[in-house]
Amino acid sequence: MRYFIELSYDGTDFHGWQTQPNGITVQECLDKALTTCFRQNIISLGCGRTDAGVHATQFYAHFDVVDLPEATVTNSVTNINSLLPYTIAVKRIFAVGDEAHARFGATARAYRYHLHFEKDPFKINRSWLYKGELNFDKMNQAAQLLLNFTDFSCFSKSKTQTFTNNCKITKASFEKIDGGLIFTIKADRFLRNMVRAIVGTLILVGKRDIEIEEVEQIIESKNRSNAGQSVPACGLYLVAIEYPFISN
Structure with a gap:
C-alpha cells in the first residue's frame, strides 16, 4: 500500500533532500527511520529536491509498505519522530491510491x-x-x-x-x-x-x-x-x- 508522509525540516546541516554519496541528506535520514520502524526496506520519493541549506515547513514524500495494517503505518508518527534527528519532524502519514505520486502529482x-x-x-x-x-x-x-x-x-x-x-x-x-x-x-x-x-x-x-x-x-x-x-x-x-x- 502507498502512503504519503508530511514533514518539515531545518536544512542547515543537510546536503539537501535527495540521498547522495558526499553528505547526509533528509531523504537518507527519513528512509533509515522508516526502514527501522517498519522492518522492511523503505525508499521514499519526495515532492522535489531542495538544495543544501534550504528549509521546508511543508514537504511531502510517498513510500510503499508491504503486509502491514494501515493503522499500524498511519499511527507510527511518534515512533518515526523518535528515530529522526530533531531537525526533521514528521507531521502525519496517510494512505493514498497506488498511483499517487509525491512529485508528479503536485499541482x-x-x-x-x-x-x-x-x-x-x-x-x-x-x-x-x-x-x-x-x-x-x-x-x-x-x-x-x-x-x-x-x-x-x-x-x-x-x-x-x-x-x-x-x-x-x-x-x-x-x-x-x-x-x-x-x-x-x-x-x-x-x-x-x-x-x-x-x-x-x-x-x-x-x-x-x-x-x-x-x-x-x-x-x-x-x-x-x-x-x-x-x-x-x-x-x-x-x-x-x-x-x-x-x-x-
Missing part, C-alpha cells in the same frame, strides 16, 4: 525567501542578512513581470535533467516585515536554483543596478549569465505543496 508549490537588514543572532541560518538599502516598490513591480512569462531558462542551473524550462508562476511578491522582507512565489513547478536566482535578480532592481524593464530582457535572453547571482540558501523555505487529492 502547485510555494516558496518564501526571508531577508533581514540588521544583525540578529537568532536569524543565523534562518534568513539572509542583507547590508544595504533596497527599493521595495521597484522590486515588487519587477516581480509582477514574472507572471507574463513561462520560459525561465535564465534562472535555471545548466545541465539539469529537465525536459523543459517552462513554469507557470501565479504569484510573486515582496512583503515588509519588522526588520526585513519576505518574498513569496508560487508556481506549478520550479527549476533547480530558480527561486534564489530570481531573488538575486530582483535585488539588482532594488539596488538600482538594473531597471525594471531589464528583467524582461533577462528572461527573454534565456541566458543564466545575464541574471543576478543566487542568494544564499539559508533564507529559502519550501512552504506549501498542493495536490488535487489532499486537503491542507
Whole structure:
C-alpha cells in the first residue's frame, strides 16, 4: 500500500533532500527511520529536491509498505519522530491510491525567501542578512513581470535533467516585515536554483543596478549569465505543496 508522509525540516546541516554519496541528506535520514520502524526496506520519493541549506515547513514524500495494517503505518508518527534527528519532524502519514505520486502529482508549490537588514543572532541560518538599502516598490513591480512569462531558462542551473524550462508562476511578491522582507512565489513547478536566482535578480532592481524593464530582457535572453547571482540558501523555505487529492 502507498502512503504519503508530511514533514518539515531545518536544512542547515543537510546536503539537501535527495540521498547522495558526499553528505547526509533528509531523504537518507527519513528512509533509515522508516526502514527501522517498519522492518522492511523503505525508499521514499519526495515532492522535489531542495538544495543544501534550504528549509521546508511543508514537504511531502510517498513510500510503499508491504503486509502491514494501515493503522499500524498511519499511527507510527511518534515512533518515526523518535528515530529522526530533531531537525526533521514528521507531521502525519496517510494512505493514498497506488498511483499517487509525491512529485508528479503536485499541482502547485510555494516558496518564501526571508531577508533581514540588521544583525540578529537568532536569524543565523534562518534568513539572509542583507547590508544595504533596497527599493521595495521597484522590486515588487519587477516581480509582477514574472507572471507574463513561462520560459525561465535564465534562472535555471545548466545541465539539469529537465525536459523543459517552462513554469507557470501565479504569484510573486515582496512583503515588509519588522526588520526585513519576505518574498513569496508560487508556481506549478520550479527549476533547480530558480527561486534564489530570481531573488538575486530582483535585488539588482532594488539596488538600482538594473531597471525594471531589464528583467524582461533577462528572461527573454534565456541566458543564466545575464541574471543576478543566487542568494544564499539559508533564507529559502519550501512552504506549501498542493495536490488535487489532499486537503491542507
